[in-house]
Amino acid sequence: MVHLDGSRGPDPDPETVVTGPSRSSGPAGHRAQAATMGGQRPAVSVVVPRRSRRGTGPHRRSRTPLCRWWPRRGSARRRTPARAASTGPCWRAGAPLRAAWRPAPRRAHPSPRGGRVRGRGARGRQARVVGGVRDDRSSDPTSSRGVSVTGSAYGRRRSVPGPTVTADHSRPEGSLRSGAVGMGLRTWRIAEVLTVATVPRWVRAVLWFGLFAVVAYVGSWLLAGWLRAGYDPRQQAISELFELGAPATSRGPVVAGLLVSGVAFLLLAPALHRALPGEGLLGPALVVLAGIGTLGVVAAPCSPGCPGAETTPFDLWHTIAAGTGYTALVLAPLAFAWRVRHAEPVFARWSAAIGGTAALLFAVYVLDLVAAAPGLQQRVFNTLADAWYVVAAVWILWRDTRARSHEAAGQRRR
Structure with missing residues (x-):
């Protein structure tokens, strides 16, 4: 068991979790506790549960004093004695002390939005992570085994040596975010983050052709x-503009x-x-x-007035x-809204709204x-x-343009 002062001792009862005084007590509360314990600073024992409360895998005890480094949303703040005396050692008000290291879930997080992350490892290597399905296999913060990821959104799998990448696991897709690449207590900032993969040129050409077709x-x-x-x-349908016997101008x-x-739909x-x-x-x-269906309508125009399906075989x-x-x-x-609901939630909501209304x-x-x-x-x-x-084409083209600009910026920096 690691105490707050860095010493070690026997493990307490597994059912016991000792918490410190709340923030509301302030420095006076700490001084009162110190006085009752003979003027010495109390050593708070921490029990780290064997399994995560969220069911994402076992916790690992850190081999460093938990109060020395305390991560706060992407940054690590050093816990000095003065700060511990004024705000409490490492806990929030009334909450038990949490583990300093939480391993990533062992299940894969699908993120079809491919990306690449560059950061320097412990030995100066360049770590390259091409997004797809992200699956962290390293549960040791001092390990340099890196991560195992899917090479692209189409199923190719590869293992990439390098540092562990901090990811936002609260999002269902598990997409990579800009954060810190860390090994133990050493931390590097990510130099380049690209969360969207570029699309081939023929896809861009087809999307532009689709925009033209809708407008036409x-x-x-x-x-x-x-x-x-x-x-x-x-009062009249569009089909009456090209019915049998309609003038050539319409x-x-x-x-x-x-x-x-x-043709654009195909x-x-x-x-x-x-x-x-x-x-x-x-x-x-x-x-x-x-x-x-669109080409079939052209092949079988309706009779004058488009009376209905029961008039002629062409009308049927x-x-x-x-x-x-x-x-x-x-x-x-x-x-498509159901398909992209995890990877592109904003686009999925727009698609569901437009499709549902139509x-x-x-x-x-x-x-x-x-x-x-x-x-x-x-x-x-x-x-x-x-x-x-139109919305889908603009969305994809905008995303592809952003990805290409990030890639060009990364190449210029290299």
């Missing part, structure tokens, strides 16, 4: 509705916009699957289905393709719960669903 599609039905005489966008722009957006599916963290193919599959195929494409279009944001408005439109302005209802939920692809 929305602009096409706006332009076609303005050019066609007698067309009421509040049919041409809408067909071009639909073709561009359909290309965005693998790009989003590559760029966004998490696992699962539901989101990319829905994006592919939305692209197929048009209704099936439009319904399938719209359903997949509004459900894809919800699928799905609700689509249900109101299909069930004909509101009879007023059906054309306006269609345009609102369609544009809102398309807006998610």
Whole structure:
């Protein structure tokens, strides 16, 4: 057992935890205790539990006096006798003294947002940690075995020698944060932190093409509705702009916009699957289905007035393709929100809000719960669903730009 004064003694009863006086007592309380104990400073024994209260693994007793170094949110403050006499040795008010070293959990923390951390180890080595799934295997603060991590977000595993990296384990994804790289009582600051991995060039090109496709599609039905005489966008559907027998001034722009957006959806599916963290193919599959439905609508235009599925075979195929494409279009944001809920909580909340609102408005439109302005209802939920692809593309491109700037800055420093 390590006492506060650095001496050692027999282990007390495992059920006993001795705490010091609270902060409310102040220096007077410490002087009173010292007087009652013959003028000597009381030695407070500390019992470190064998298992963590959070169930993350066993605690290890530190071999150094616990009051000499006391970590406080990324920094270590030296406990001098004057500070101990004024604020209490190492405890908070009424709380037992905690262990100075807590090993990292032995379970892996998934963090698909790859990153790299550079810091100097005990022998001057450069430690490189490429993020993915982080799993600390070193439970000894004086060890130099380093950490074992997954090399990327796609499953490659590697062991990296070097210092232990302080991580924020309160976050479910266990992503690395800017902090201290320490070995025992020696501490180094992280020189470079990059928590986002860059995406390939083809992904960036597809995302830019997706942005162009959304703008082109929305602009096409706006332009076609303005050019066609007698067309009421509040009461008439978008499909009536390229129906059988429609003039070329309205049919041409809408067909071009639909073709561009359909191809963009087919290309965005693998790009989003590559760029966004998490696992699962539901989101990319829905994006592919939305692209197929969009191209199917172009292949089977409705008859004049779009009377419904029971009129002609073209109307039946048009209704099936439009319904399938719209359903997949509004459900894809919800699928991706569930996929990235741990790694990108902010983006997941935005995706859930946009997708949920679009799905609700689509249900109101299909069930004909509101009879007023059906054309306006269609345009609102369609544009809102398309807006998610804009948000996703901007989010990924912004994150990639930030990652590339950090990487360039690190290369300049080297």
